[in-house]
Amino acid sequence: MINSIENVAVTGGTHGNELTGVYLVKHWLSHPEEVKRPSFLTELHFSNPSAIDEIRRYVDQDLNRQFNIEDLNNPDLRGREQQRAKYLNELLGPKENPRIDFVIDMHTTTTNMGTSLIFNSGDPLEVGMAFYIKQHMPDAALFYNPSDRLQDNFLRSMGRLGGLVIEVGPIAQGLLNYQVYSDVQTAVMHALDYLELRNTGQDIPLPQKMEGYRFLKKIPLPENAEGEIDAMIHPNLQNKDYQAINPGDPLFITLAGETIPYDGEQTVYGAFINEAAYYDRHIGLSLMEKIQISLEGQHS
Numbered sequence: 473m474i475n476s477i478e479n480v481a482v483t484g485g486t487h488g489n490e491l492t493g494v495y496l497v498k499h500w501l502s503h504p505e506e507v508k509r510p511s512f513l514t515e516l517h518f519s520n521p522s523a524i525d526e527i528r529r530y531v532d533q534d535l536n537r538q539f540n541i542e543d544l545n546n547p548d549l550r551g552r553e554q555q556r557a558k559y560l561n562e563l564l565g566p567k568e569n570p571r572i573d574f575v576i577d578m579h580t581t582t583t584n585m586g587t588s589l590i591f592n593s594g595d596p597l598e599v600g601m602a603f604y605i606k607q608h609m610p611d612a613a614l615f616y617n618p619s620d621r622l623q624d625n626f627l628r629s630m631g632r633l634g635g636l637v638i639e640v641g642p643i644a645q646g647l648l649n650y651q652v653y654s655d656v657q658t659a660v661m662h663a664l665d666y667l668e669l670r671n672t673g674q675d676i677p678l679p680q681k682m683e684g685y686r687f688l689k690k691i692p693l694p695e696n697a698e699g700e701i702d703a704m705i706h707p708n709l710q711n712k713d714y715q716a717i718n719p720g721d722p723l724f725i726t727l728a729g730e731t732i733p734y735d736g737e738q739t740v741y742g743a744f745i746n747e748a749a750y751y752d753r754h755i756g757l758s759l760m761e762k763i764q765i766s767l768e769g770q771h772s
């Protein structure tokens with residue numbers, strides 16, 4: 473079945489200090505032919521102009537945690553990003569029945585995650601997009617973070633038929649780096665090409681399964697009794713995103729140099745290892761499990 477895709481939003485600056493997406497939106501606003509596809513309209517948006525102006529991730533709250541349906545409909549939430557999310561809900565949504573069919577949201581990470589394609593449903597349109605991009609960019613990682621669209625609090629969840637986060641690193645906050653810029657740009661081009669192929673009913677040869685990772689949980693940085701961080705990512709783990717963490721492997725090292733091992737019972741895989749943006753919440757890394765992702769949505 474062909475889904476009718478009419479409106480696609482490509483968004484940058486959801487986090488104001490991730491300049492890659494901001495500058496790609498600037499570039500495409502002056503070169504719209506690059507994101508134009510015959511069968512649908514591509515809109516370009518700066519998600520969080522206040523934070524972009526200040527080159528900060530956010531001003532009051534993380535914008536990319538404000539899009540769950542209850543929060544969007546809660547008039548008491550009046551922080552800068554909470555109000556911005558309500559504005560974007562009017563512009564792109566409403567969430568219950570969005571005008572925008574698909575959201576491609578561009579992010580960067582300080583971690584060594586390369587090109588990560590983050591999607592949240594088993595829907596073949598979304599999974600197929602990730603597969604298609606990975607076919608063309610074999611080093612990209614498929615990052616499956618299951619959630620219900622209405623409950624999901626990420627901007628990507630504003631797409632009626634789905635959304636994709638393109639997350640590329642490593643790059644420091646507030647910087648441009650051509651390799652990262654080029655990788656995000658290339659991934660967006662493939663995403664738009666894929667939607668064009670789907671929308672016009674063309675046969676897209678995709679594998680039935682591809683290897684990927686399913687999000688399990690976030691692991692906090694160890695704290696002392698006062699709630700201050702008192703350990704950091706162990707040097708053996710630094711930059712080892714998507715590599716195996718086995719029971720007993722070093723996870724953290726305290727300020728005094730004492731190793732804290734992984735005390736789980738199964739092999740897992742790290743992601744967002746030592747992400748600068750997560751220090752405000754004292755999060756050290758995410759744990760993932762390696763899975764086979766199926767085009768039909770039965771991931772195992």
Ligand SMILES: [Zn+2]
Pocket residue numbers: 486487490578579580
């Ligand atoms: Zn981001």
